[in-house]
Amino acid sequence: MNAATDRLQATWSDPPGFIGWLTTVDHKRVARRYIATALGFFVLAGLLALAMRTQLAVSENSLIGPDLYNQMFSLHGSAMMFLFAVPVMEAVAVYVVPLMVGTRNISFPRLNAFSYWVYLFGGIMIFVAFFMDVGPEAGWSGYVPLSSSDFSPGKRTDFWAQMITFTEVAALCVAVEIIATVMTMRAPGMTLARIPLFVWAMLVTSFMIVFAMPAVMLSSSFLISDRLVGTQFYNAAEGGDPLLWQHLFWFFGHPEVYIIFMPALGMISSIVETFARRPIFGYVPMVLALVATGFLAFGLWVHHMFATGLPPMGNSFYTAASMLIAVPAGVQIFCWIATLATGRLHLRVALLHVIGFFALFVLGGLTGVMLASVPLDLQVHDTYFVVAHFHYVLIGGAVFPLVGALYYWFPKISGRMLSERMGRWQFWLFFVGFNVTFFPMHYLGLIGMPRRVYTYPAGMGWDLYNFISTVGSYMIAASVLLLVINIARSLRKGEAAPADPWGSPDLSWAVSSPPPSYNFAHIPVVTGRHPLWADDNATPEPRLPVAEGVREDRREVLLTTPVDATPCCRWALPDPSIWPFWSALAITVLFVWSIFDQWGIVWGAIPLAITLTIWFWPKRSDPSLKHDEDEHTDEGRDDGEPRHAA
Amino acid sequence: MSSRCRVELVALVTAMALIASGCDRERRAYHQAPEGTNPGPALTDFQPGSPQPKVASAIGQQYQQNAYHITQGGRLYRWFNCNGCHNNGGGGIGPALMDDQWRYGGSIDQIHSSIIEGRPNGMPAWHGKLTDMQAWQIAAYVRAMSGNVSKAAAPSRREGLAATPPFTQVPEQPPRGSEASAQSPPPQ
Ligand code: HEM
Ligand SMILES: [Cu+2]
Numbered sequence: 089m090n091a092a093t094d095r096l097q098a099t100w101s102d103p104p105g106f107i108g109w110l111t112t113v114d115h116k117r118v119a120r121r122y123i124a125t126a127l128g129f130f131v132l133a134g135l136l137a138l139a140m141r142t143q144l145a146v147s148e149n150s151l152i153g154p155d156l157y158n159q160m161f162s163l164h165g166s167a168m169m170f171l172f173a174v175p176v177m178e179a180v181a182v183y184v185v186p187l188m189v190g191t192r193n194i195s196f197p198r199l200n201a202f203s204y205w206v207y208l209f210g211g212i213m214i215f216v217a218f219f220m221d222v223g224p225e226a227g228w229s230g231y232v233p234l235s236s237s238d239f240s241p242g243k244r245t246d247f248w249a250q251m252i253t254f255t256e257v258a259a260l261c262v263a264v265e266i267i268a269t270v271m272t273m274r275a276p277g278m279t280l281a282r283i284p285l286f287v288w289a290m291l292v293t294s295f296m297i298v299f300a301m302p303a304v305m306l307s308s309s310f311l312i313s314d315r316l317v318g319t320q321f322y323n324a325a326e327g328g329d330p331l332l333w334q335h336l337f338w339f340f341g342h343p344e345v346y347i348i349f350m351p352a353l354g355m356i357s358s359i360v361e362t363f364a365r366r367p368i369f370g371y372v373p374m375v376l377a378l379v380a381t382g383f384l385a386f387g388l389w390v391h392h393m394f395a396t397g398l399p400p401m402g403n404s405f406y407t408a409a410s411m412l413i414a415v416p417a418g419v420q421i422f423c424w425i426a427t428l429a430t431g432r433l434h435l436r437v438a439l440l441h442v443i444g445f446f447a448l449f450v451l452g453g454l455t456g457v458m459l460a461s462v463p464l465d466l467q468v469h470d471t472y473f474v475v476a477h478f479h480y481v482l483i484g485g486a487v488f489p490l491v492g493a494l495y496y497w498f499p500k501i502s503g504r505m506l507s508e509r510m511g512r513w514q515f516w517l518f519f520v521g522f523n524v525t526f527f528p529m530h531y532l533g534l535i536g537m538p539r540r541v542y543t544y545p546a547g548m549g550w551d552l553y554n555f556i557s558t559v560g561s562y563m564i565a566a567s568v569l570l571l572v573i574n575i576a577r578s579l580r581k582g583e584a585a586p587a588d589p590w591g592s593p594d595l596s597w598a599v600s601s602p603p604p605s606y607n608f609a610h611i612p613v614v615t616g617r618h619p620l621w622a623d624d625n626a627t628p629e630p631r632l633p634v635a636e637g638v639r640e641d642r643r644e645v646l647l648t649t650p651v652d653a654t655p656c657c658r659w660a661l662p663d664p665s666i667w668p669f670w671s672a673l674a675i676t677v678l679f680v681w682s683i684f685d686q687w688g689i690v691w692g693a694i695p696l697a698i699t700l701t702i703w704f705w706p707k708r709s710d711p712s713l714k715h716d717e718d719e720h721t722d723e724g725r726d727d728g729e730p731r732h733a734a
Numbered sequence: 735m736s737s738r739c740r741v742e743l744v745a746l747v748t749a750m751a752l753i754a755s756g757c758d759r760e761r762r763a764y765h766q767a768p769e770g771t772n773p774g775p776a777l778t779d780f781q782p783g784s785p786q787p788k789v790a791s792a793i794g795q796q797y798q799q800n801a802y803h804i805t806q807g808g809r810l811y812r813w814f815n816c817n818g819c820h821n822n823g824g825g826g827i828g829p830a831l832m833d834d835q836w837r838y839g840g841s842i843d844q845i846h847s848s849i850i851e852g853r854p855n856g857m858p859a860w861h862g863k864l865t866d867m868q869a870w871q872i873a874a875y876v877r878a879m880s881g882n883v884s885k886a887a888a889p890s891r892r893e894g895l896a897a898t899p900p901f902t903q904v905p906e907q908p909p910r911g912s913e914a915s916a917q918s919p920p921p922q
Contacts, residue, residue, distance in 0.1 A: 243801075
């Protein structure tokens, strides 16, 4: 440790103890707890699924009654989508993106901390509500009129609608941070054409979040105001429209599945590139495919509404658009296959999960193309065929890459290696268990078993397949348990991880594992697409050029231009603060209060306004506002001229 | 123990406490009605001898706090054409139900027995036409019409034409005088 890193450490580290834990704005710390929380919700929602599968194991089972079953599948779906899949992807990005682009923190660190607290409180709220028998009951898609006051009396659906508002606030905050980080904080020299594919994927995802999430927030706010004060947004008799719900929901809901899936594509690119030991084949088509998917995803939502009786011409358009999206997906799959086929494969557990992804996602994609055709969709709408399809794309397309990414980035995040041997067991259990669970559901759907039913009569020919499916779900549970054990064991006594255990090409592996609070001792300068590789054979690059001139006595980062990433100015990021936490608490009070009383919005706004005001009030004592006297001596140094370090 | 574990522990303990306290407002009794019978409430305060304490039945309480039963009552109210005489609570052939005036008492027990037994001048006896559970559900809904319902359990706008303000917005009008019985004779 030299004097410079000591100074950096002093500037960037959090206050010690519980206060530091509560006030931290370090993207790595926030991301770590974000990931842990999201995985916690995954386990909870998974346990609900296990309970449902147990109920369905045999016909006319009376383990779980209809009312509880309704709440269980609704909470399972909602928690998996809103509390696990989207947040966990964003959380990984919050950790990795600033490292990959070579900067010292995420762009709006306090907003980031705020986002986490809002997310956590929203998640706790819905699970507490569930345990109090106020769980959601109208499915994860909350269709009206099923979710309106007549058919979902009480406060169950209000909690659900408000949980959506919580998670969307959190997701929008992170999306804005990631866009700003990628557009303005990239290391000098990291032009648009040199951005790692994971960062590209997160950039496109974040833009999608910005456009998609407001639609669902709007629709859920309409719903809660229909339920609370009797507005008539969705009441056909009074000039409202139940179809409006479906349009708004699916205008969000379809992009949502790509918001889950696109970060996974980025993870796959990182893993494939590293373990195939060669640059990704077709970088430009890959980027274009991501962007095209981002645009196309907004033109497909009606394929969820074929059964609502829209005009055939409209349906045909959405069928065509749905099939079109197979093109960019295909481009990416072929690029990866080409990369793998021409690379030197290191078949680690991370790559194993990616290969599992290929198999499962292709199957899910095929049933997707089937469902995109109206006649078939009308036959299997709301059957287990659909349940099979979306679990193949969601688990095969997102959870498998995510678990792979966990193996890949765990050493960076924790400084420990995971056991590969256990990882292989875990992978095979997961892969086999997944297919045993969900493959029979295709057939169940085709022979007519509807989804969202708590039991079924004997003698329909459904018993055997349901039983097989339940057995599979226990295999998945065993696999998840193994993953948890692996993580716990490694955290205790895992082998220490070097800075770059896999020989990866991007900047996040240039720093120690886990990275220091300031990430980079010197801001790196990028001269190619693979800063840590000397050539296309993945030979490690021994020298990384760096820039100087960024102050060490306050939380300063270098801002660069959006396209060419030439340095443009230095910018001080804020210090730790407790106010994001209090603001999140105040907004939680407002949201929960407004479930019961419309005046909660008015009175609840007062503490919120107070906390936000204090948060944003510039304080002279903030080191980030410090302009000390020797500022002028700094001006002689240049900002970000590349300089080669030994 | 790390500080995160501590936070989670607190959350868990709170959750457990909440489960134990339960939430009757939300229970859905699809197949099984709450237990108990209507004790046969007095319809007026006139009684021989010294005044007897009025007992509110436990079963009535269960219905009138339960969101599902109240909403269900609203649908039965329309299906059994209570609207034909009482309109949407504003009254017509029969008296208004959305105000604080009750000829035969405004407690849920009294309304329940008005429904089951029928009343002079045209109110039919629904005994044998409705199950007991359905009569209780309608009684709970009728009380909600005059705002005598917890706002957390009140139904809001219904599907269909908006004939009444949403019950979440109706001000509470307790039956005139004491809760449990009709104090004043009907206005002439
Ligand atoms: C961990 C293994 C999983 C199992 C065993 C499982 C099982 C189930 C079951 C049994 C249902 C209810 C089907 C019905 O009654 O109609 C269901 C519904 C659903 N699942 Fe999963 N699931 C798993 C993971 C996931 C994941 C990871 C996601 C999303 C990222 C997810 C998203 C959904 C959704 C959106 C629904 C529909 C809920 C609704 O009908 O409203 N599931 N799942
Ligand atoms: Cu879709």
